[in-house]
Amino acid sequence: MSEPESINPPQRPAGARFSVLAHVVRRFFSDDCLSSAAALTYTTLLALVPLMAVTLTSLTAFPVFERFSTEIQEFLFQNFVPASGDVLRDYLQDFVSNAKALTVAGIVFLLVTAVLLMATIDRALSRIFHVHGRRSAVASFLVYWSILSLGPVLMGVSIVVSSYLLATPLVDQAAATIGGRARLLAIAPLVFSTLGFALLYVVVPNRRVPMRHALAGGLVAGLLFELAKRLFGWYVTTFPTYQAIYGALATIPVFLIWVYLSWVIALIGAEFTGALMSRRTGLPNGPPELATALLVLERLHAAQNRGGALTTLELNPQAAVSDADLTEVLARLAAHAWIHRTADERWTLARRLEETPLAELVESLYRPLPDVDRLAGHPLAADAVTHARTAVRDRLSLPVADVLSGVQLGVQSGLSPERDLSTDSASASTSGSSVP
Incomplete structure (x- = not known):
């Protein structure tokens, strides 16, 4: 029995590789990210004060951060909230101060609201990364x-360490000599937002996300975030018509729009990360269904021999197959009683x-030939279908277990040993008439 990694999805030629940008756009709309961003915006409004309370509590729990708490707040509002940051800071500080006087029931409600925000983020990213379990x-x-608890601490550590390094005489002198201090301070928001987005993509989804892909997606989101921040700040200061309409309440719609744009950008970065993970196998269409099905059956066969079962994530631990392709193949295999999903997912x-021929697997994956009984008035077509079905069954009579163990198809089925199994599946799917 070969190791589960022995059957590898075939790589597509370079000319057939897709455009990452086009794929990200398709994924963004197919995953309904605009609606997800709207839901996240609504939940963020409810969870904003609890998040601020948790953040400040986490920071003030450490004396080293307590001295920098004001500087940290200034940095966040100046670099992550455009235009109306000062007004929002005053409001939020008042809200957080009021939250400290809440009863136990009120505190529990605030914590539940903060956790609900994380659950909403989890659902949105699970849809993007096609998480099943x-x-x-x-x-x-x-x-x-x-x-919620460690995020603010890590943020505080990064800001404090950066401030300490810039205040070190050697670093300060070197930065002043090359004129780099201003540049370092200018790129700090981009660095922090990139790392924040990347950690979000790695930690929240219930699946393995390669760090290099998460960092790439985080960088895309960070760049878009910085660009949006500047454009949005320029707009609200150059065209202050919203102030004439809303008056003293002008901060509310501005903040709503900004939170919505921020979540749209975060989801774009997640889609970019997912696209990079899919690109490993030349997606969007992915490897032929037969190769993917054999990959699944081989891993389940190996697990069965060990007396175990596998989750969807364990079936595809290195993201060798796209989530969309894997989901479709699992659904077909389950519908045709090849695999079964247990109560614990x-x-x-x-x-x-060992007793099932490869022909039955092909029949389960591809569009079947019409039933001969339905061609009673068309003898030529019925004869052609009968011959085609017989030929396919004869050529694919090898048991699936033998295929997985490395037996060449050409020995029993007449196929050339050099002919790739995926080529047969691809030709079967493109011919428009596979098997019953």
Whole structure:
């Protein structure tokens, strides 16, 4: 029995590779990211004060951060909230001060609201990264609470360390000599936003996201965030018509729009990360269905021999197959009783692969030939279908288990040993008449 990695999805030629930008746009709209951004905006408004309270509590819990708390707040509002940052800071500080006087029930409500925001983010990213298995309630709470509690601490550490390094005489003198101090301060928001987005893409989804892809997506989101911040700040200061309409309430619609744009940008970065993960196998269409199905069956066969079952994530640990392709193949295999999903969201084999010919797998994956009984008035067509079905079954009579163990198809089925299995599946799918 070969290792599960022995069947690798075939790589497509360079000329058939897709445009990442076009794929990101398609994914963005197909995943309904605009609606997700709207839902996140609404939840953010409810969770903003709890998040601020948790952030300040986390920072003030450490004496080293307490001295820098004012500077940290100034940095955040100046670099991450355009135009109306001063007004929002005053309002939020008042809200947070009021929150400190809440009863236990009120504090619990604020914490639940903050966790609900993380759950909404989790659902949006799960849709983007095609996550199928859900964490348990306890595991989800631990992940969310870790982000809420450790996120502000990590942010504070990065800002304090940066401030300390810039204040060091050697670094300060070197930066002043090359005129780099202003540049370092200018790129600091981009660095922090990039790292923040990247950590969001890595930690929240319940699947493995390569760090290099998350950093690339975080950089895209960070650049878009900086560009949007400047354009949005320029607009609200150059065309202050919203002030004439809303008066003293002008900060509210401005902030709503900015939060919505921020979430749109965050989801674009997530889609870019997902596109990079898919690009590894020459997507968007991915490898032929038969190669993907054999990959799944091989891993489940190996797990069955060990007496276990696999989750969807464990079936594709290195993202060797796109999530969309894997989902479609799993659905077809389950519909034709090749695999079964257990109550604990794991996959197991539902057939003995040693007794099932490869022809049946092909029949399950591709559009079948019409039933001969339905061609009673067309003898020529019925004869052609009968011959085609017989030929396919004869050529693919090898048991699936033998295919997985490395037996050449050409030995029993007449296929050339050099002919790639994926070539047969691709030709079958393009011919328009596969098997029953």
